[in-house]
Amino acid sequence: MDFDQGAAQKTRTGVWGLDDILSGGFSRGHVFLVEGAPGTGKTTLALQYLLEGVKSGEKGLYITLSETERELRESAASHGWILKDGLDIFELLPPESLLDSEQQQSLLYSSDLELGETTKQIFEAVERSRASRVVLDSLSEIRLLAQSSLRYRRQILAIKHYFAKFGTTVLLLDDLTAETADKTVHSVAHGVVRLEELAPDYGAERRRVRVIKYRGVKFRGGYHDATITTGGMNVFPRLVASEYRSDFTRSMMASGVPGLDQLLGGGIEAGSSTLILGPAGTGKSLVAIVFLIAAIARGEKGALFAFDEELGLLFARMKGLGFDLPALQRSGQLFVEQVDAAELSPGEFAHRVRKRVDEDRIRTVVIDSLNGYQSAMPAENSLILHIHELLQYLNRRGAATFMTVAQHGLVGDMKAPVDVTYLADTVMLLRYFEAVGSVRRAISIIKKRTGAHEPTIREYRIDSRGLTIGAPLDDFQGVLRGIPVYIGEAQPLLEEPSS
Secondary structure, rough: OOOOOOOHHHEEEOOHHHHHHHHOOOOOOOOOOEEEEOOOOOOOOHHHHHHHHHHHOOOEEEEOOOHHHHHHHHHOOOOOOOOOOOOOEEEOOHHHHHHHHHOOOOOOOOHHHHHHHHHHHHHHHHOOOOOOOEEOHHHHHHHHHHOOHHHHHHHHHHHHHHHHHHHOEEEEEOOOOOOOOOOOOHHHOOOOEEEEEEOOOOOOOEEEEEEEEEEEOOOOOEEEEEEEEOOOEEEEEOHHHHHOOOOOOOOEEOOOOOHHHHHHHOOOOOOOEEEEEEOOOOOOOHHHHHHHHHHHHHHOOEEEOOOOHHHHHHHHHHHHHHHHHHHHHHOOOOEEOOOOOOOOOHHHHHHHHHHHHHHHHOEEEEOOHHHHHHHOOOOHHHHHHHHHHHHHHHOOOOOEEEEEEEEOOOOOOOOOOOOOOOOOOOOEEEEEEEEEEEEEEEEEEEEOOOOOOOOEEEEEEEEEOEEEEEEEEEEEOOOOOOEEEEOOOOOOOOOOOOO
């Protein structure tokens, strides 16, 4: 059930993706726990939250027990933030008597005095500031002063009830340096957000966010990819395709290459996905780009996400085949992005694709290739789930998606590193075969959900004229095995182009 209290009763976090996950932000007048190991971005998120409040006219207070005010301002400056009017920083220092060993009490536990003094200073700072947004960084120091779980819980409850009197929205930061089994604050807090950092074997660290608890609010569950860049934290909500629908006409999209359109029974349907399989060098990228160019010729926009090939090389290669991609890019008809799988999380990639489709109304998307996309995944199962949601989303938005997969080997029995053929609506198979003392290429359609297609195998050629599709290879058997047997009388192969 959805108990969402409404956007009017929420305080925005300053991170669009996190607001989306939290159904609008943090509920006003409640205490929330933001936990994560050191370096996961708790301070960055807390500062963004306070600065977002300042923008909307709300006063903020940052109470720091672990960092100095100077360190906090330096951290903010690294993101281009200036902490000034509307945001107070209270650096809570231990009383001088507690630092002097000669003045420490011997009859009473020093922790009793330290905890009481710390709590008193926190309450005094809040009363002076009268801030509506407060960050307490961090709970580790309070936990150490409390020494026992019972005293710690009582102290957290006292802090919670104190802030409740003022209707203050509070973020409690916890660096998880104590026992991980201690869930004291989890039960007391209105909501719990966990930040995590993962270190892959190669590439940049991966960050993710998970909402563990949020009373009375239907939040977006599961893990969501996140990044920290200059300017703050970014969160990319997990894509749920079932949330998106749009009305569109399922028109037929021709490639402009007669033989290819004949193979496809007229072309590819809008709102469907196409997988192009084949070994290296068979022209998978070219086949996908042919459909991209045809869409632009119809007055539409297209997007190309290149994982494997460097853009300069791709542009030069396509220029030699008669396609000027940089010119189309400059005109705004084509969006091209080089994707570094070692640096980009799958959630961020899905967000970029979605942004292009939603904001730029792009209806033809090429992902070249899934081999590179797989490199961004922690496991093959994750790739299948990500691709499934992404394809379902693109289909529901009326976009035609073309994906390439490089298979291992050159001829004979070849395997793909990941099998997503059952997810795609159309599957094209590209193959090398040997004939008349030369290596040639063959294309066939082995699956098409959205209509009839030609079951034949055709030879195709790639040259300065682009892509040329020949007649069906009716007089050959074993083409897909790589070494066909000629059983006909005429010569069905494509002739070499005249010089």
